[in-house]
Amino acid sequence: MANDPLSPTTTAESVPYWRVPKVLLDAAVRSSSLLGHDLIHRFTVERFQLFLAGYFAMYFGAGVVLSLWQYVCFLRSAWFLAIAAICTAQCLVLAVALALARRGRYQQSITLACIGNWIAVFLITFVAPNLLPAMVLAALVPVVFAQPYMRWQRGLVFAVITAGCVLALASVARFQHFAQFATPPPRWIEHAFIIIALPMNAFHILVIAWNNAAALAVSESMLAERAAEVEASRGRLVTAADEERRRLERDLHDGAQQHLVALAVLIQLARSAEQGKYQPLLTEASGLLENAIAEIRRLAHGIYPPSLVSGGLPQAVSAVAAHAPIPIQLDLKDLGRYPASIEAALYFCCSEALQNAIKHGGPGTAVTITGHADGQTLTLTISDTGRGFEPATTGTGLTNMTDRVSAIGGKLTIDTAPGEGTRVTAVVESAAQPNSDSSAKDGLSSGLMPSRN
């Protein structure tokens, strides 16, 4: 997207002048259309040129043609000729502005149109003070149109100049008597002009304002849609990554580890069967194999803990806590089963926070992990009594935790200060899923169960 909103890269399509009567209607409908005319489209060439062409048509029709027609048909007053001359000059200015716009020089174009307009309305009011109300409204039109396209400083300057212009219009209409130089037109022509021009100009301004607001509303809703899309795709990415981790874990378990385990059994058999010269070699091979199996198990567990699948957060977090080298107090009674993406995100947060406490907490650090669920919200708090850190110095680990929780629509808060310990709180909207009783496994015969730590 262009940095300068008034510099679209596409070349201007010229607008045929016979379309000019459709200008306001087109401009009004287009940018509020749901067919993709959002804020970005408002900056496109077409709308800008339509506005200028329409504005040109107004000056040309109401200022030049109407005045000359009145001069020819009703009254040969210099008053009409003066207005026609001023409007012709403004038409020329607008024509130049249109040409500038077609060359893509939008800032100059709008500036020229505004300056020309300020001068034109001032001169018309000078010549015909009775037209003040219509001219005040006409003074506002280009600036109202251009405001959304300008940087705010420039917009402010233009607004102040316009206010000054209106002040000048009022003063000149009130205090100058120069207009007496020509025969004034009949009162009814003045009345008719004011009565028609006033509501038309007011309507013009209102349409522009409504049009800008409608375009803004459309672009807001499109932005919201895009934000929702981005959020959904982030969630899908995280889920896909989790699934990939799970698959890797299964591959390690079902592939390499299975063969190694079978090999271990066979080597064990060979060791017990033959008391020969190869015994030391077999013993060494057995030791290496045990290490390899332990390493693969550790690796697979780190990639995706199987207990997260089988027993959810309470089981997986308890397993991590059981192997941690620092004291950990658990309170996870409240927790049930949740969608896999939520369980994975919270588990990895928990394990990351725990790793941080172990690595950076210092001697004597203790950790408390608390899970709380109230049917709608799931809150997991990991607090340690370690050294804490300056909250501004967040490392990648903490950023990953924050991203992971926010990808599932949750919020992570890190509460810490040097010497104060660290408290990481993850809050996720989620209702628990029904699951089986988690204490059932204790019933399995343990007498024969080899312990494996």
Place this chain on the structure above:
Amino acid sequence: MAGIESAPDYPKVADERVRVWVVDDQASFRRATAATVAATEDFAMGGDCETGESAIELIPDGSAGIVLMDIHMPGMGGIEATRRIRAAHPDLIVLLTSTYDVEDLPLEVADCGAEAYLHKEDLSPELLSRIWRTTH
């Protein structure tokens, strides 16, 4: 898919040796089990199967002995297979096996009727004997 394979791999024995079945989708562990059983005096292979489904189908009625049942297999899996085998053959002792730590096992291992959990790495002739003695 391998069904229960009798001769020539596992010759039928007329004596009172205890039959061992192994149900596992990994050929390497089936092979290791056969070697372990062959190293014993008291046990003989009853057969091996790749899936829980084929085990249910092929273990003969009235069988007694030990079944080494892998927990994670394609299809119904070891836990459901254990449940059905125990229902059909009450005299069979089913040992669940896998390479996972105890705390990583699914919760259902506790109530499927399995006698114990055996980590595959720990399979040995002595362990088979110990299990058989403990359960009889």
